[in-house]
Amino acid sequence: MARRIELVAGDLQLSRLVFGAWRLLSGDRPEPEAVARLIGSAVDLGLTSFDHADIYGDYGVEQAFGAGLARWGGRREAIELVSKCGIMSKSASRPANRLKHYDTSAAHITASAERSLKNLGTDYLDLFLIHRPDPLMDADETAPALEKLVTDGKVRAIGVSNFTPAQFDLLASRLSIPLVTNQIEHSVLETSALTDGRLDHAQRLRYAPMIWSPLGGGTLFAGDGAREHRVRAALTQVATETGVNDISTVAIAWLLCHPARLVPVLGTMKVERLATLARALDVELDRRQWFSILEASEGSPVP
Numbered sequence: 001m002a003r004r005i006e007l008v009a010g011d012l013q014l015s016r017l018v019f020g021a022w023r024l025l026s027g028d029r030p031e032p033e034a035v036a037r038l039i040g041s042a043v044d045l046g047l048t049s050f051d052h053a054d055i056y057g058d059y060g061v062e063q064a065f066g067a068g069l070a071r072w073g074g075r076r077e078a079i080e081l082v083s084k085c086g087i088m089s090k091s092a093s094r095p096a097n098r099l100k101h102y103d104t105s106a107a108h109i110t111a112s113a114e115r116s117l118k119n120l121g122t123d124y125l126d127l128f129l130i131h132r133p134d135p136l137m138d139a140d141e142t143a144p145a146l147e148k149l150v151t152d153g154k155v156r157a158i159g160v161s162n163f164t165p166a167q168f169d170l171l172a173s174r175l176s177i178p179l180v181t182n183q184i185e186h187s188v189l190e191t192s193a194l195t196d197g198r199l200d201h202a203q204r205l206r207y208a209p210m211i212w213s214p215l216g217g218g219t220l221f222a223g224d225g226a227r228e229h230r231v232r233a234a235l236t237q238v239a240t241e242t243g244v245n246d247i248s249t250v251a252i253a254w255l256l257c258h259p260a261r262l263v264p265v266l267g268t269m270k271v272e273r274l275a276t277l278a279r280a281l282d283v284e285l286d287r288r289q290w291f292s293i294l295e296a297s298e299g300s301p302v303p
Contacts, residue, residue, distance in 0.1 A: 025057035035068020053084035062119035084131035085112035102134035106145035143174035165201035189216035234296035252280035
C-alpha cells in the first residue's frame with residue numbers, strides 16, 4: 001500500500017499513517033532531545049505527519065513538541081504539521097475558561113492558529129481543523145477566518161473534526177476552498193461511522209477522513225466485555241491467517257481496507273509500537289476476513 005495519500009485530489013498529502021501527539025506529556029515531560037529522537041524515528045518509519053491540537057496536554061503538547069522539532073535537524077518541508085482549535089477546556093493554563101465550551105469565532109480561530117505556529121516554531125501549518133462542532137458556529141464568520149489563514153500562507157489546507165455530514169456541508173457551503181478531511185472516531189470497536197453516513201459522505205465528496213482512536217483507546221486490549229473478547233478472537237484468527245503476530249496491526253489493516261481511504265492517527269509514543277502498527281501497510285485482508293471482524297464487533301452476522 002502507498003505510504004502517502006492525498007486528502008483530496010490535487011491537494012495536501014499526508015503520510016498514510018499519522019503520528020498523534022496528544023499523549024506526548026502523559027508521563028514525565030520529555031526532554032527536547034528525546035522528542036527530537038521520537039520525531040526522527042517516526043519519520044524513518046514513514047510517519048511524516050504529526051497531529052496536534054491546542055488543548056493537548058493541558059495546552060502543553062505543542063510547545064514541548066516544538067522544542068523537540070527545533071532540535072530534530074530535519075527539513076521542515078519533509079514533514080506535515082496538523083493542529084486543531086475550537087475547544088475551550090477548563091484549565092489553569094486558561095483561567096478565562098470558567099467552563100468547557102467551544103469557540104469558532106474569527107478572533108479565536110486566528111489567535112489559536114497564531115499560537116500554534118509560535119508553539120511549534122514553524123511559519124505554517126500544513127492542516128488546520130475545527131476540533132468539534134460548535135452549536136454557535138456562524139459559518140459566515142468561521143469560513144472567511146479559515147480562508148484568510150490560507151491566503152496569508154499560515155495554513156496550507158483546512159478541515160474539520162467530529163462533524164456530521166450536515167455540519168460539514170454547512171461550513172463547506174461558505175468556502176471557496178475545500179475542506180480536505182473530517183477527523184472522526186472509528187475502530188473495530190466503534191463502527192458507527194460505517195452506517196451513520198460519515199464514511200459515505202467522505203466517499204461522495206472524495207476526501208480522506210482522518211481516524212482518531214483507531215485502536216479503541218486501548219479498550220481493544222484491556223476491555224473485559226463480551227464484545228472485546230469476540231473482537232480479539234477474530235483479530236487473532238486473521239493475524240494467524242495473514243502471518244501477522246500482533247492483533248493491533250490487523251486492527252489498523254482493517255481500517256485501511258475501507259474505500260473511503262481512511263488515515264489512522266496512531267497514539268503511541270513508543271517507537272517499537274509505531275513500527276508494529278506501520279506493518280499494517282503491508283497486510284491485505286480479504287472480504288471474508290474483514291467481515292469476520294465486523295461480525296465479531298457487532299455480535300451478529302450482517303443482515
